[in-house]
Amino acid sequence: MRLAARDLSIGYRGHLVGSGISLELEPGEVLCLLGPNGAGKTTLFRTLLGLQRALGGAVLLDERPVAHMRPVEIARAMAYVPQAHVTEFSYTVLDVVLMGRTARLKTFASPGAADEAVAREKLASLGIGELAEHDYTRVSGGQRQLALVARSLAQEAPILVMDEPTASLDFGNQTLVLGRIRQLAKEGYGIVLSTHDPDHALLVASRVAIIADGGLRAVGAPQDVVTAETLSAIYRTDVIVEDTPSGRRVCVPAWRN
Amino acid sequence: MSFVEKDKPRKALRASVVVLLLALLAVALIAALAIGPYPLNWADVSRAAARLFGTNDAATSPGEIVFMRVRLPRVAAAALVGAALAGAGTAYQTLFRNPLVSPDILGVATGAGLGAVLGILLSLPVAGIQGLAFAGGLATVALVYLISAALHGHDRTLVLVLSGVVVGALAGACISLVKILADPYDQLPAITFWLLGSLAGVKISDLGVVAPLVLAGLVPLVLLRWRIGVLSLGDDEARALGVDVPRLRAIVIGAATLMTASVVAISGVIGWIGLMIPHIARMMVGPNFDRLLPTAMLLGASFMLLVDTLARTMARIETPLGILTAVLGAPFFLWLLARGRRSWS
Numbered sequence: 001m002r003l004a005a006r007d008l009s010i011g012y013r014g015h016l017v018g019s020g021i022s023l024e025l026e027p028g029e030v031l032c033l034l035g036p037n038g039a040g041k042t043t044l045f046r047t048l049l050g051l052q053r054a055l056g057g058a059v060l061l062d063e064r065p066v067a068h069m070r071p072v073e074i075a076r077a078m079a080y081v082p083q084a085h086v087t088e089f090s091y092t093v094l095d096v097v098l099m100g101r102t103a104r105l106k107t108f109a110s111p112g113a114a115d116e117a118v119a120r121e122k123l124a125s126l127g128i129g130e131l132a133e134h135d136y137t138r139v140s141g142g143q144r145q146l147a148l149v150a151r152s153l154a155q156e157a158p159i160l161v162m163d164e165p166t167a168s169l170d171f172g173n174q175t176l177v178l179g180r181i182r183q184l185a186k187e188g189y190g191i192v193l194s195t196h197d198p199d200h201a202l203l204v205a206s207r208v209a210i211i212a213d214g215g216l217r218a219v220g221a222p223q224d225v226v227t228a229e230t231l232s233a234i235y236r237t238d239v240i241v242e243d244t245p246s247g248r249r250v251c252v253p254a255w256r257n
Numbered sequence: 258m259s260f261v262e263k264d265k266p267r268k269a270l271r272a273s274v275v276v277l278l279l280a281l282l283a284v285a286l287i288a289a290l291a292i293g294p295y296p297l298n299w300a301d302v303s304r305a306a307a308r309l310f311g312t313n314d315a316a317t318s319p320g321e322i323v324f325m326r327v328r329l330p331r332v333a334a335a336a337l338v339g340a341a342l343a344g345a346g347t348a349y350q351t352l353f354r355n356p357l358v359s360p361d362i363l364g365v366a367t368g369a370g371l372g373a374v375l376g377i378l379l380s381l382p383v384a385g386i387q388g389l390a391f392a393g394g395l396a397t398v399a400l401v402y403l404i405s406a407a408l409h410g411h412d413r414t415l416v417l418v419l420s421g422v423v424v425g426a427l428a429g430a431c432i433s434l435v436k437i438l439a440d441p442y443d444q445l446p447a448i449t450f451w452l453l454g455s456l457a458g459v460k461i462s463d464l465g466v467v468a469p470l471v472l473a474g475l476v477p478l479v480l481l482r483w484r485i486g487v488l489s490l491g492d493d494e495a496r497a498l499g500v501d502v503p504r505l506r507a508i509v510i511g512a513a514t515l516m517t518a519s520v521v522a523i524s525g526v527i528g529w530i531g532l533m534i535p536h537i538a539r540m541m542v543g544p545n546f547d548r549l550l551p552t553a554m555l556l557g558a559s560f561m562l563l564v565d566t567l568a569r570t571m572a573r574i575e576t577p578l579g580i581l582t583a584v585l586g587a588p589f590f591l592w593l594l595a596r597g598r599r600s601w602s
Contacts, residue, residue, distance in 0.1 A: 103499030
């Protein structure tokens, strides 16, 4: 399934956040959104997911406007991974993942044994199978984030939309999630994710889009878009992008010790 | 944490919770039927039952009359009111993602109170008072809902609760006004008594009207139980998981309001149950709405039976139910707080 934004204007009534945004996401691609705080990444995500209306243009799933689709149809196509949060009530991790099955259930049904098997399998695939019965509000932030990824997988949608999936994770868990994202893309998922870390874009993205100053500033292959000039301009700080002896590309602040 | 969480034997524990709750309800029912100002025994009950099946042609005994005309309707009403208030409270707490929400969060009880108080002021018959109470409760929530829908562009949940507070305060002011206008010797005591809740005057014919209305509210909650639980994640996430949030929210509000307004019309305002019982139920079976709803309703019925039995036996006059639920509920709630739970289970 292909996700596309056509000349999209995003924002709230009377407040335009960004305009002229055109993006495409093919199966197997990882599209990484970079941009400074307040640039409208979250607004763009909400618009892509149909959670808020586009002020202009359209979001299309296989050429069908999302604005004309029912929530359940959108949910079967796109799964949303929000930033790790604490629920008001202490659900178990398994309960939270099971909620990902909602779009796959009949209106009046509750998840059955088959759904539970899917949920446990997704948890196990992220290495947190043993947390199934734990209290979701009491596991670590990283484990909560992984549980939300498991929930999006349980939704069995071909497109994953992840809002800063690495934001609350320690280095090990960041690597784990990024590695899992690469693997999911190889399995054919189309993935859109936002991040504040340009290195993460270099690690996993097949394409990078930069949102700044009310619109799409650049979109293209990581090596073309994640450059010292662009990063320095959008983050308003001097950045060096260089290749390491091991053949990796990294971003670091320009000041020296 | 709640005791069901110690993983493996979860299903067995859940089953034992169900058995425990049903046993509790059975005990509460029998106690409520047996205990009262007029003591009843098995002979009265079996004679009444035999008459129902047409195998008793003897003259009716006084015990039989008390059982059929007074005790049985009252006990059935107590179970119904308790179950409905606890069920509606569970739905609202899940919908508003807040364990401190009660069924009258959107003003249903205050609106019903205003309707009833007007009925008493106009010296309407009991059925008229009940009808006005029911209409007042529904109308108040409808008004709150329309106001919050008109104020779009804000956080919908917050606007609903705030509109409920505002409209509830207005209705409360109107109740006070009616109290001032009412006849202090005749109408004012009736108003006060109604606002504190009582099941003393319930007739079997009332139940015939109210029980189907409660059932009509309960059916959508039961059918949509899984989706209602998903709503507790918040509007955005629920929608991204495939839930039609505005429609489901309207259904839950409508259903819970119908249940509350129907029972309040015959019982008067009874606080605390809809707030406290879902809480206890959550401690027993966890926060999943599909398990929480039946647990809370069974517990609510048992608790109301207990409270109503106390209300008619504690003192020589009837103790208003609202007073008893508060006296029992407030210390219990403080005890809950003192246990220092980090999150609401």
